[in-house]
Amino acid sequence: MSKTVGIVMGSKSDLPVMEAAGQVLDELGVSWEMRILSAHRTPEQAHEFAVTARDRGLKLIIAGAGMAAHLAGVMAGVSELPVIGVPLGASLGGFDSLLATVQMPPGVPVATVAVGKAGAKNAAWMAVRILALSDEDLRQRHLAARAAMTAKVLEADASIQ
Amino acid sequence: MSKTVGIVMGSKSDLPVMEAAGQVLDELGVSWEMRILSAHRTPEQAHEFAVTARDRGLKLIIAGAGMAAHLAGVMAGVSELPVIGVPLGASLGGFDSLLATVQMPPGVPVATVAVGKAGAKNAAWMAVRILALSDEDLRQRHLAARAAMTAKVLEADASIQ
Amino acid sequence: MSKTVGIVMGSKSDLPVMEAAGQVLDELGVSWEMRILSAHRTPEQAHEFAVTARDRGLKLIIAGAGMAAHLAGVMAGVSELPVIGVPLGASLGGFDSLLATVQMPPGVPVATVAVGKAGAKNAAWMAVRILALSDEDLRQRHLAARAAMTAKVLEADASIQ
Amino acid sequence: MSKTVGIVMGSKSDLPVMEAAGQVLDELGVSWEMRILSAHRTPEQAHEFAVTARDRGLKLIIAGAGMAAHLAGVMAGVSELPVIGVPLGASLGGFDSLLATVQMPPGVPVATVAVGKAGAKNAAWMAVRILALSDEDLRQRHLAARAAMTAKVLEADASIQ
Amino acid sequence: MSKTVGIVMGSKSDLPVMEAAGQVLDELGVSWEMRILSAHRTPEQAHEFAVTARDRGLKLIIAGAGMAAHLAGVMAGVSELPVIGVPLGASLGGFDSLLATVQMPPGVPVATVAVGKAGAKNAAWMAVRILALSDEDLRQRHLAARAAMTAKVLEADASIQ
Amino acid sequence: MSKTVGIVMGSKSDLPVMEAAGQVLDELGVSWEMRILSAHRTPEQAHEFAVTARDRGLKLIIAGAGMAAHLAGVMAGVSELPVIGVPLGASLGGFDSLLATVQMPPGVPVATVAVGKAGAKNAAWMAVRILALSDEDLRQRHLAARAAMTAKVLEADASIQ
Amino acid sequence: MSKTVGIVMGSKSDLPVMEAAGQVLDELGVSWEMRILSAHRTPEQAHEFAVTARDRGLKLIIAGAGMAAHLAGVMAGVSELPVIGVPLGASLGGFDSLLATVQMPPGVPVATVAVGKAGAKNAAWMAVRILALSDEDLRQRHLAARAAMTAKVLEADASIQ
Amino acid sequence: MSKTVGIVMGSKSDLPVMEAAGQVLDELGVSWEMRILSAHRTPEQAHEFAVTARDRGLKLIIAGAGMAAHLAGVMAGVSELPVIGVPLGASLGGFDSLLATVQMPPGVPVATVAVGKAGAKNAAWMAVRILALSDEDLRQRHLAARAAMTAKVLEADASIQ
DSSP: OOOSEEEEESSGGGHHHHHHHHHHHHHHTOOEEEEEOOTTTSHHHHHHHHHHTTTTTOOEEEEEEOSSOOHHHHHHHHOSSOEEEEEOOOGGGGHHHHHHHHOOOTTSOOEEOOSSHHHHHHHHHHHHHHHGGGOHHHHHHHHHHHHHHHHHHHHHHHHTO | OOOSEEEEESOGGGHHHHHHHHHHHHHHTOOEEEEEOOTTTSHHHHHHHHHHTTTTTOOEEEEEEOSSOOHHHHHHHHOSSOEEEEEOOOGGGGHHHHHHHHOOOTTSOOEEOOSSHHHHHHHHHHHHHHHGGGOHHHHHHHHHHHHHHHHHHHHHHHHTO | OOOSEEEEESSGGGHHHHHHHHHHHHHHTOOEEEEEOOTTTSHHHHHHHHHHTTTTTOOEEEEEEOSSOOHHHHHHHHOSSOEEEEEOOOGGGGHHHHHHHHOOOTTSOOEEOOSSHHHHHHHHHHHHHHHGGGOHHHHHHHHHHHHHHHHHHHHHHHHTO | OOOSEEEEESOGGGHHHHHHHHHHHHHHTOOEEEEEOOTTTSHHHHHHHHHHTTTTTOOEEEEEEOSSOOHHHHHHHHOSSOEEEEEOOOGGGGHHHHHHHHOOOTTSOOEEOOSSHHHHHHHHHHHHHHHGGGOHHHHHHHHHHHHHHHHHHHHHHHHTO | OOOSEEEEESOGGGHHHHHHHHHHHHHHTOOEEEEEOOTTTSHHHHHHHHHHTTTTTOOEEEEEEOSSOOHHHHHHHHOSSOEEEEEOOOGGGGHHHHHHHHOOOTTSOOEEOOSSHHHHHHHHHHHHHHHHTTOHHHHHHHHHHHHHHHHHHHHHHHHTO | OOOSEEEEESOGGGHHHHHHHHHHHHHHTOOEEEEEOOTTTSHHHHHHHHHHTTTTTOOEEEEEEOSSOOHHHHHHHHOSSOEEEEEOOOGGGGHHHHHHHHOOOTTSOOEEOOSSHHHHHHHHHHHHHHHGGGOHHHHHHHHHHHHHHHHHHHHHHHHTO | OOOSEEEEESOGGGHHHHHHHHHHHHHHTOOEEEEEOOTTTSHHHHHHHHHHTTTTTOOEEEEEEOSSOOHHHHHHHHOSSOEEEEEOOOGGGGHHHHHHHHOOOTTSOOEEOOSSHHHHHHHHHHHHHHHGGGOHHHHHHHHHHHHHHHHHHHHHHHHTO | OOOSEEEEESOGGGHHHHHHHHHHHHHHTOOEEEEEOOTTTSHHHHHHHHHHTTTTTOOEEEEEEOSSOOHHHHHHHHOSSOEEEEEOOOGGGGHHHHHHHHOOOTTSOOEEOOSSHHHHHHHHHHHHHHHGGGOHHHHHHHHHHHHHHHHHHHHHHHHTO
16 A cells, blocks of 8 residues: 655665654654665665655655765655655764755755754654645644643643742 | 735845745745744734634745744744745854754754745745645646756756757 | 742753753852743743743743754743843754854844853853842852852862962 | 943944944933953953943943954953843854854853844843843833834734735 | 766856866866756756766766755766766855765765865866876876966966065 | 875874775775875875875875865875875864865865765775776776665665565 | 963863873973963953063963863963963864954964864974074974974884885 | 065965065064965975075964965974964855864964954964064064054044043
8 A cells, every 4th residue: 555655765874863753653643665765876766766756655755864965855856746854964063964955956945854863753743744734634633742742841841840 | 815825034124035935836826925923023923823824724834034043933833834944044154044943843843945045935846845735736837847947957058058 | 939030941851951050040049940841842831931921020031942942032022031041052063052042133132151051050140140230139149159269260270280 | 420331342343333232222211331442452441341340330231342252251250240242253154253252151151142233232132121120111111112123023014915 | 079078067057167167178178068957957867967978988077066966966876987076155155065065975976176166177177187097198288287387376476576 | 016096194093994995995906005194294205105106106096184184185286196085074073174175276176075984985986986987897896886885775775674 | 480381271171181281391391380260260360370471481371261262362462472272172063162262353363273182282382383493402302303203103104004 | 684484375366365464574573575385286385485494594484375275284394483374264154274274283283363364464463472582672562562552442442432
């Protein structure tokens, strides 16, 4: 059966960070598939993935990459789907992957989220917001999850009084 | 009649940059409304806008702000809709508004695009990609626009041979 | 009984850093209350806190937040009280929270101090300076604390001769 | 007659930026004096100014400086008054004066505001917030000014509908 | 007849900078072709160019791009030829295109030169050094050009005595 | 017998990073020699190395250095050979060695690769690409190595399905 | 008996880094005294030290400080002696102390060296170069030390052949 | 007759900035010679200049260079004299030349001053401080010049009262 979100990353070493996106999607009941695709080492496969993404039923693509992070840009150039980019930076303070992801030229946007694991989670949350526009059930789960987040902060607040 | 995209910005001085988003949406046939709302100077109005956004028919929000750019974050905190943030930087090389927009904590994502006018345009292009997920007509216009962009590059390429 | 300084932070994980502000205030005999309030996850509560701050007797607000640090800005937008912002940065070298805190637009200032625990302490020291303007007893304790700081450096200096 | 706020700057070339602080204070009815004092070229005079500031009736000090901006730090080290620092950066993107102003060690805080003219204005606005804690008339003027700022944004908002 | 160096750039607006590379190659007698190819707007054409580059006789590729500069990386991923990347930065101080060009992952190198026109020239000079390894005539012209550069500095030196 | 690639570094402490370049060259069957030469502490020896490099049979030079990384620039100034620079940064986020390596003036290019070990490897891969222009056997080994890299990503991709 | 070099630092926690300067001076036979003086916590003592430095026989001052590093600037403003500044950075990648030390205004120079322990050593080496201008014995020791440094690199080079 | 200070720069385009150093030295009565020497384009001449500097009577060297600014480092590596480095930055916010100048490895210090014209002046002022250690007449002129600087600030201060 077709999945809704494609999570791609440039290297298996990105898995521990990017699986946080899968966990958020699981909690919200959004199906996903995960692929290791390199813009530079497997350009054909990355291209193929992007070209066929919509026909295979994907609604949007989450792409995580580090260093000169081109994977999200490649997805956005080839596919018509919304692409969310997660900068997976380590060297140069993380500025390399952030700037290589967010500074896309007009017409080929990448919706960029925060650097690292916080960003991997937020890529999933952004996917949920987008998909909830036409999925009332998901929307209700999103609202419930937001309420739970709020409750958790309130609890933390109460716990220190 | 209700609009589809809300374009908000923190100051009237942001208008020359942010109207580039409106122009792209116009070209693609997506309706929009534009508001000047300050996260800091009109927090009530910004809050009210975000709280009522969905009920007034908005599908998503594009927020542009400079310096300590909080407007997109406020929108994302209050509203359940997808929020696209445009960093409108001038001082400190533009790093202030970029980092203040993109580095959102888990659960409250802002889909950040490039700094300045390129980003304002891409906010609109990202809105189009999202809306096209459930609007086949818009999708066809998006594909045509993408083809036109490609053609323009090919023409430029031909012109220098 | 009402407290003088409100210390707010965006997440319970900020507690180990921000309690350094409480310790300085304790040493100087300034009463404080501490709250976990998120500009993005509990915007209503953050707003409510800021709106009622002065009526509950608070004289000023110390706000610590990381990443796209908006909490101090929200406080300064809603409340008329002086707001002191502590950038709690970890990613991107700490530049994200610093710039998101300090670069406030005209009319809505946040008195920003250093990044991290040094800043949490200095937020308290700045509060003491402000409150001492109209509290002669506190002023004397401040002068004594300053003398003690000086003495400690002199002692360290003597210890290496 | 004694003034309430001391505005100091490191060089006459800083005047066009720093007089924005004086203008805000004038609008709010707060008296001020302005001095050119260099932490490095007139250290004695800078020291003398800081030592005598409180006895001459000053309640707080606004210090603007560029490059390796030490003037605010000198004021905070010598005087017990609250010191607000304005980074007047030009070279290295403005990062030099920002970091040299904000990164003060524990016990000697400088309340840092934004780089450049926005910061000069906000230094005055922060002074107003502090002084309004014990001056109900000033507080009312501050509230009125805040209402006017809000009104101005609302007007701008209305003007583009 | 086949050319030796392929100069590609992402947009016609890059032409004024990138033609400096052509001029240096002309002076050294190295043939070149120039193409406008966008990694994001014409990914098929960019891919096609890279795939066929060697068979059409190209020895190496010079790629200039700005913002999230992916063009050089795409060339290096698809083609086996040496790729020289020119960061054409304007926003964010030029750090975006520099980091997006140089921080390539192991196995897919881009030989990165300086930002802007100095880099466009040096891309050509690097091409000359590489080609001269197996072209004694070119090597002699390179040595002569180096001698001329040295002479020019010596002349400038003499002119100020 | 003469070697093909000269790997030089500024300090023995750079060895653990730079030997990654030697390993890649070994795998591809390219001979190399390694030298510790400091642009600042052994300028005569560094100069001598560069002057004689070509006559001793070297085809290109890989230079790794940290901090104010001048070694690659010295090589490029003295020798006519292609020079590949590896920024070995630790302090200031690695920006010091990156900028000191890549920002060479026109006429004296250094082909700069990524910071640290990824860069050391890529310096070797760039050397392979250059040398393969006139060595069909090496070219075949390069193509095989590229195929192996692709296969490894495909395997990783398969392993997570 | 009077010392030749004054080594000052802002805090006892700087000692492990700054004593590297003393060790280099010891090896070269230059006498020194060490003081903990804070530009902000002991401004009087710092001022007194600088005012009397020359009369007590000091020839130059080495000042190490972190964060908003003002100590070297204070020394250079008050004393006529050459002042060498060591940026002792930890937060914000070390950029805060570097910029706060090096960006001094015209007429009040601080000779700035590298960040951290490398800089502490180089402050001493710079002192040696300056003092050797009028001390032939020291000059000979400096030349010998330079020769030893060269020899050490040559040895390291030999050790890897 | 032999000169006291050697002012070197990498390119004739640096002259408008670097002649500010000559003007300060003229005002203080210190003789100087000026040379255009490139670490990369005229390495032999730069080396020769540094090797013979002391024997020709120079006491110290001021070196200005931009981009990957290696000239001061070359001088410090070859000559035993104190070397003062002026970062002449334009691209990348000036960070390239600053970091390439200041981050020298232990044993080979460059006394770095501010970026650009302020730095060119301060290089001269630092030279004066060093030379005044053994030249009482120059010392008196330095003290007078410092007094004049102080007077100028005091005058500016008086002019705005």
